[in-house]
Amino acid sequence: MPGGPIPGVRTSVRIVVVGDRATGKSSLIAAAASETFSREVPPVLPPTRLPADFYPDNVPITIIDTSSSLENRGRLAEELKRADAVVLTYACDQPTTLNRISSFWLYELRRLEVRVPVVIVGCKLDRRDEEYNLNIVMAPIMRQFREIETCIECSAANLLQIPEVFYYAQKAVLHPTAPLFDQETQALKPRCMRALKRIFVLFDLDMDSALNDEELNEFQVKCFNAPLQPAEIVGVKRVVQDKLPQGVNELGLTLTGFLFLHALFIERGRIETTWTVLRKFGYSNELRLRDDYLPMPLKKAPDQSFQLTSEAVEFLKGVFSTFDDNKDDVLRNAELEDLFSTAPESPWDEAPYKDAVQRTPLGGLSLSGFLSEWALMTLLDPVKSLANLIYIGYNCNAASALNITRRRSIDRKRQQTERDVFQCFVFGPKKAGKSALLMSLLGRPFSDNYVPTTSEQYVVNVVEQHAQGKKKTLVLREIPEDGVKKLLSNKESLAVCDVAIFVYDSSSKYSLRRASELLLDVTKQGEETGFSMPCLLVAAKHDLDSYPTAMEESAKICQGIGIDEPIHVSVKERDLNNVFSKLVNAAENPHLSVPETDAGRNRKWYRQLISRSLIFVSVGAATAFVGMAAYRAYAARKNSAS
Structure with a gap:
């Protein structure tokens, strides 16, 4: 199987030559460029270019000579950080320079965080007196420093193995060994x-x-x-x-x-x-599909999202059936691993996907859970979703796999949405019951063990709307109380939210007050940025005794900003009060349950006033114009009659 032109590789390679003083760096470069040996070589050569046709890969090389003097260490560090590969030299007739390779130079490269292939080159081979086996000498060093690609000795004076030095360095960049092959296990x-x-x-x-x-x-x-x-x-x-x-x-x-x-x-x-x-087949050095190989999805507005097309969903159903070996309608861990064995790794082994869906007692995935994972990945990272579709055999363009939803601002004006996947932000103070609510969406049992949420977490599941006979996918995104300020610092953060809920412990007056403060903060942000969304209060822990004025205070809060009364739930007693159906219903009616502050109402009233004024001025101007035209017509007839 012969080689040939390789798509997707670099268009040039930059090789930096370093090493102790007088190890033959400049003579090595000069001999490679001119294919002759000269005894009169400057101490440091200017950048030297080897043309594209110098080696079979047809990629030009720029070679950078360096000085090892102390006063030039800053420049040396700059050049090394721009290197694609490093040629590290020692002199074959100076054993101390070989020792310095492992005692100084390789550690220096690591200190500077130079993470590129290294080719060790022994220069002045013609001057070496003592014979030794290079492989035996370098083997322990190469085991310690895995960045070493190869070792070679050469002679500029005899033009021995000079082209090979830079060929190996270029090859290490264009065709790196490390991603493909484990030298230790072979x-x-x-x-x-x-x-x-x-x-x-x-x-x-x-x-x-x-x-x-x-x-x-x-x-x-x-x-x-x-x-x-x-x-x-x-x-x-x-x-x-x-x-x-x-x-x-x-x-x-x-x-x-x-x-x-x-x-x-x-x-x-x-x-x-x-x-x-x-x-x-589009693979990068990291053995992932390159960006230029992926059919990138179209750009979207902040309040748009990506969903899988029906074509992609049908493909995934077929994949599920194919890998469900025992036909029990569940993909076990082994079957999931087999399904993703043509991807770089299983995309769901880490957060936010690992614990985001309902699983069987043995860790398997039903078809609903399988499709929910894909819906979540498509929502959060459409490029990753598209790449993994291709890894498992999907062979169509982005348009056939992904849909861009209509803007939420338009949905709100039209008072309806066409979305099938809704993202719900879950806010609330500590110990309000946010995580328990998330787990209940997955059907997991209630636990009395309190584990504080330190980072955002997601869960996703299909919610059946029995009245309409429809199924929608609901994504709950828990926002830790300590993370709200950071979230709202991004002016577009609420654009992706279809509906927000504010959970509070119904037995705690402080919890309600803090939840209402968060509700007010989010409402203000939505009004200021134009990304308002339906909001609901959820009174959790309804099995506990509420304080005397709880009902009155919560109703007053909802009435003050114009949203529905709180939804009372008890995860512990499995009394969820159809909360998830109510969330989906709120998301499907984006014009309802949208909170308003007094400032927001005033802005809205002012905009309406300005709009009416403009209409009035426009109508007045049009009336005056029509009147003037009528007068001119009358005057013209009068003049003609006389």
């Missing part, structure tokens, strides 16, 4: 195997878990623009079968054999072959 890294598995699956058109000759040839043409001859296909399979019998079966090359073949390329120094394949 095996492909997990993320590399997952990327290669995705590519294998794309070409396994008959889905028999093997690439037959035709499929293998399709792969070759796609990646390398040239077909394999029948004898070459036989040769490839024979190599695999001799080393790994299970790598080939009667149907063709198995996934095990496909992965083995790429490990073999890397072991034999042909890592560019594997990178050619990965680049062809």
